[in-house]
Amino acid sequence: MMNFSYTRATTVGDAIEAVAGDPHARFIAGGTNLVDLMKYDVERPGRLVDITRLPLKDIEDTAEGGLKIGALVPNSDLAYDTRIERDYPLLASAILAGASAQLRNAATTGGNLLQRTRCYYFYDAGVPCNKREPGSGCPAKTGVNRIHAILGASDSCIATHPSDMCVALAALGATVHVEGPDGARTISFEDFHRLPGDSPEKDNTLAHGEMVTAVELPAPRFGKKHTYLKLRDRLSYAFALVSVAAAVELDGDVVGEARIALGGVAHKPWRVPEAEALLKGKLPSSSAFEEAADRLLKGAAGHGENDFKIELARRAVVRALFQAAAGTPQVQSSKIVN
Amino acid sequence: MPQDARSAPEPVAVTLSVNGETHSVEIPPSATLLDVLRERLHLTGSKKGCDQGQCGACTVLIDGRRVNSCLQLAVMNDGREITTIEGIGTPEHLHPLQAAFVTHDAFQCGYCTPGQICSAVGMLDEGHAHGPEEIRELMSGNLCRCGAYTNIVEAIEEVRRAREAPTLKAPTLEAAE
Numbered sequence: 001m002m003n004f005s006y007t008r009a010t011t012v013g014d015a016i017e018a019v020a021g022d023p024h025a026r027f028i029a030g031g032t033n034l035v036d037l038m039k040y041d042v043e044r045p046g047r048l049v050d051i052t053r054l055p056l057k058d059i060e061d062t063a064e065g066g067l068k069i070g071a072l073v074p075n076s077d078l079a080y081d082t083r084i085e086r087d088y089p090l091l092a093s094a095i096l097a098g099a100s101a102q103l104r105n106a107a108t109t110g111g112n113l114l115q116r117t118r119c120y121y122f123y124d125a126g127v128p129c130n131k132r133e134p135g136s137g138c139p140a141k142t143g144v145n146r147i148h149a150i151l152g153a154s155d156s157c158i159a160t161h162p163s164d165m166c167v168a169l170a171a172l173g174a175t176v177h178v179e180g181p182d183g184a185r186t187i188s189f190e191d192f193h194r195l196p197g198d199s200p201e202k203d204n205t206l207a208h209g210e211m212v213t214a215v216e217l218p219a220p221r222f223g224k225k226h227t228y229l230k231l232r233d234r235l236s237y238a239f240a241l242v243s244v245a246a247a248v249e250l251d252g253d254v255v256g257e258a259r260i261a262l263g264g265v266a267h268k269p270w271r272v273p274e275a276e277a278l279l280k281g282k283l284p285s286s287s288a289f290e291e292a293a294d295r296l297l298k299g300a301a302g303h304g305e306n307d308f309k310i311e312l313a314r315r316a317v318v319r320a321l322f323q324a325a326a327g328t329p330q331v332q333s334s335k336i337v338n
Numbered sequence: 339m340p341q342d343a344r345s346a347p348e349p350v351a352v353t354l355s356v357n358g359e360t361h362s363v364e365i366p367p368s369a370t371l372l373d374v375l376r377e378r379l380h381l382t383g384s385k386k387g388c389d390q391g392q393c394g395a396c397t398v399l400i401d402g403r404r405v406n407s408c409l410q411l412a413v414m415n416d417g418r419e420i421t422t423i424e425g426i427g428t429p430e431h432l433h434p435l436q437a438a439f440v441t442h443d444a445f446q447c448g449y450c451t452p453g454q455i456c457s458a459v460g461m462l463d464e465g466h467a468h469g470p471e472e473i474r475e476l477m478s479g480n481l482c483r484c485g486a487y488t489n490i491v492e493a494i495e496e497v498r499r500a501r502e503a504p505t506l507k508a509p510t511l512e513a514a515e
Contacts, residue, residue: 001368002368003347003366003367003368004347004367004368005347005367006347006350006367006411006413008414028411028414031409031410031411031414032391032406032409035370035409035410035411036390036391036409038368039389039390048367048411050413050414052414076403076464080464080466099479100394100478100479100480101404101457101460101461101464101476101477101478101479102391102394102397102404102405102406102457102460102479103391103406103409103479105403105404105405105460106405106406106409106410235478236474236475236478237478237479332475333471333472333474333475333476334471
């Protein structure tokens with residue numbers, strides 16, 4: 001690990017000033033991804049600004065009937081918060097599907113959004129990678145790409161975003177609160193992460209020196225009609241090959257509102273409102289769910305080893321929509337698929 | 339790259355509270371908690387397996403919560419209460435989980451065991467494991483290359499049940515012998 005200087009921030013303003021004024025400075029909170037990447041020489045910050053003692057650890061009710069989650073709330077505290085368990089069980093389930101208990105205890109809400117891809121080539125500082133060294137190339141396209149993107153990829157990059165929590169936040173329509181040298185702003189969740197395009201080195205739309213301060217959830221809906229279905233190479237503690245966050249609101253017998261977000265398939269949580277709209281007014285059925293899945297996966301393309309993900313995702317979407325519509329969400333401690 | 343040319347920053351003074359004892363050390367900011375515990379404080383119970391947060395052998399408790407000490411910068415834990423396996427029990431007074439690991443033969447080489455036990459202590463305090471299935475899921479951050487999982491789950495489940503129903507006899511050293 002490269003050495004670096006260290007400062008501990010006591011206010012949000014001090015932290016932002018310290019990072020904004022130094023192009024090689026980075027915020028650090030849980031550190032579960034940043035410290036790992038520093039050991040691999042992938043991240044080489046000259047200065048770390050420790051934000052763990054800032055007052056961003058509360059989950060507050062909002063005037064709109066939702067919740068505002070402080071950026072430093074640990075993943076485990078969020079998943080087991082009684083309001084999250086009761087009103088946003090999809091989010092709790094997705095968090096508990098990710099990482100290990102130790103990592104969830106250390107990792108923060110803001111940090112979960114900012115974790116970087118687990119593409120093998122990104123992690124190997126000895127090979128080219130456009131995300132790590134812009135312009136150097138992408139060996140993943142013709143290499144070992146079982147875990148890589150099938151949607152929204154570019155010639156520059158076929159990496160995926162690894163988060164489970166973010167897939168649920170996308171489905172729930174969360175908002176990200178950030179503060180930076182130019183003040184505070186909010187970013188809708190779908191605009192927070194970005195597709196790789198010609199600049200895969202940028203995972204998200206934050207400017208240098210901007211800090212995630214909170215994630216806001218709208219008022220709860222969907223009740224028990226949700227699921228987080230995660231498919232992976234082992235039963236626990238592995239990144240998703242494909243995951244689906246699904247939530248359904250029934251209007252009598254037919255679907256009123258549906259939400260579907262995919263993880264493990266793109267550079268960001270994958271959501272297509274047109275696919276969700278196809279379900280409106282339809283009876284829950286294989287044909288309706290398959291039609292939505294096909295629209296969601298329109299344009300999907302494999303790169304060899306990950307071709308299987310297209311059909312896997314299609315089937316996972318259908319299964320997840322049945323689970324959600326029936327109000328029988330996937331249990332994360334039991335791997336029996338309902 | 340200019341950041342490659344920088345000189346090493348000065349060591350920083352850090353006060354670590356480990357197993358109830360206070361230690362003042364001067365360390366580079368890049369030192370992980372695991373390395374400081376093992377190399378500076380000579381508490382070698384916490385093991386370095388993968389050094390990447392994937393195996394759990396380095397698990398310790400910080401302010402009572404289990405975390406991977408290999409992914410913690412020591413400097414960030416100034417003033418926090420750290421508990422390692424050396425603070426969980428002693429050969430004369432084993433923690434119930436340690437005794438249960440002995441009676442259930444829950445290890446072979448033993449390298450993952452300190453992390454398994456620290457993790458299990460943290461998990462039982464968290465209170466979200468209600469049976470073997472949940473123990474398996476919530477202990478999935480601790481790998482055992484010898485494959486002692488079946489006995490590890492049985493050992494933890496015995497202690498969990500004893501804690502839930504205090505009339506059940508908790509494992510003791512005598513039981514281990």
